[in-house]
Amino acid sequence: MSHQIEPTKTYVTVFASLIGLTLLTTGVAFIDLGPFNTVVALVIAFCKMLLVILFFMHVRHSGGLVRIALVAGFFWLALLMGLTMSDYRTRTWTPPPQAWSNTAPPTHP
Amino acid sequence: MPEPHAEHAEHIGLAHQFEDLSQQHDADTFGIWLFLVTEIMFFGGLFLGYAVLRWLYFAAFDGGSHVLDIRLGAINTVVLLGSSLTMALSVRSAQTGNRRALVLFLTLTMILGGVFLGIKAYEYHQKFAEHIVPTLDWAPEGEVLARLAPGGLNHAELYFFLYFAMTGLHALHMIIGMGLLFWLIRRARRGSFTPSYFAPVEVVGLYWHFVDIVWIFLFPLLYLIGGRY
Numbered sequence: 001m002s003h004q005i006e007p008t009k010t011y012v013t014v015f016a017s018l019i020g021l022t023l024l025t026t027g028v029a030f031i032d033l034g035p036f037n038t039v040v041a042l043v044i045a046f047c048k049m050l051l052v053i054l055f056f057m058h059v060r061h062s063g064g065l066v067r068i069a070l071v072a073g074f075f076w077l078a079l080l081m082g083l084t085m086s087d088y089r090t091r092t093w094t095p096p097p098q099a100w101s102n103t104a105p106p107t108h109p
Numbered sequence: 110m111p112e113p114h115a116e117h118a119e120h121i122g123l124a125h126q127f128e129d130l131s132q133q134h135d136a137d138t139f140g141i142w143l144f145l146v147t148e149i150m151f152f153g154g155l156f157l158g159y160a161v162l163r164w165l166y167f168a169a170f171d172g173g174s175h176v177l178d179i180r181l182g183a184i185n186t187v188v189l190l191g192s193s194l195t196m197a198l199s200v201r202s203a204q205t206g207n208r209r210a211l212v213l214f215l216t217l218t219m220i221l222g223g224v225f226l227g228i229k230a231y232e233y234h235q236k237f238a239e240h241i242v243p244t245l246d247w248a249p250e251g252e253v254l255a256r257l258a259p260g261g262l263n264h265a266e267l268y269f270f271l272y273f274a275m276t277g278l279h280a281l282h283m284i285i286g287m288g289l290l291f292w293l294i295r296r297a298r299r300g301s302f303t304p305s306y307f308a309p310v311e312v313v314g315l316y317w318h319f320v321d322i323v324w325i326f327l328f329p330l331l332y333l334i335g336g337r338y
Binding site for chain 1: 135138139142143145146149150153154156157160161164165179183186187190191193194196197198201204205314315318319321322325326328329330333334335336337338
């Protein structure tokens, strides 16, 4: 493995971008975008994460082994989040079977 | 008795089970990445709890978020990003063999970490003053109560439980990181690191950047819920 030495300028540029994105995400919180406020905040956070991972954590120059570990980590996090949230969010889609609620009629919005 | 890797003995920091420093460096880096993957899942459980509860009790999370000081959160984000810059420059100084710069940047990283924890401690102090610490001191009053009441006080307590659990676990990681930095500074001053052997600096750096990334998500998720317009 070769140790690529980044110029100091690269790190300072990445840092300036990170500060810019922090100001942007704070500023956007004061503008009404409806449900997109959360989406924008998460997209900006994701971009900041990518900058840190690729440049500060040197993944730009890393080998396949490190990349596989990284992707696997996020894959498992996506499973954790995706499967749990799909359960919670779909529970109210169908009424419970009649036999389960013999005593009281099902109440659904 | 013939010693196959006798010539390696002169390398500072090479453990006997590795062929050379390059192989050792790859193993060290891969090891810390595997650890960070377990850390993703460690914090992931809390983020999952956050996602479920925020979805169920959005009004309470909205109210709780408005009680936090957005300025302190933003300032701490900048401080922590600054510490990541100095950490990246520490690794660079180790790569170029500049011992003075290495010690300087490691010290700066530690100072910025200390500033972050100081601001965090002040925020915790505010929470105690406002009586919005779940279980220990939960009796919101006045303006804070007016903010929290619409979403339900019990659900607001859940928000603050997550606030303390997530920022607390993050702060614990920072404290451990600062301990590691202290150890690195001592070794760097003794001249333990060379352009071919700096894996400890690199490994602590990766850990530090990971902790930074956790905060990059905590800031919008805890401080910026529901907008400030």
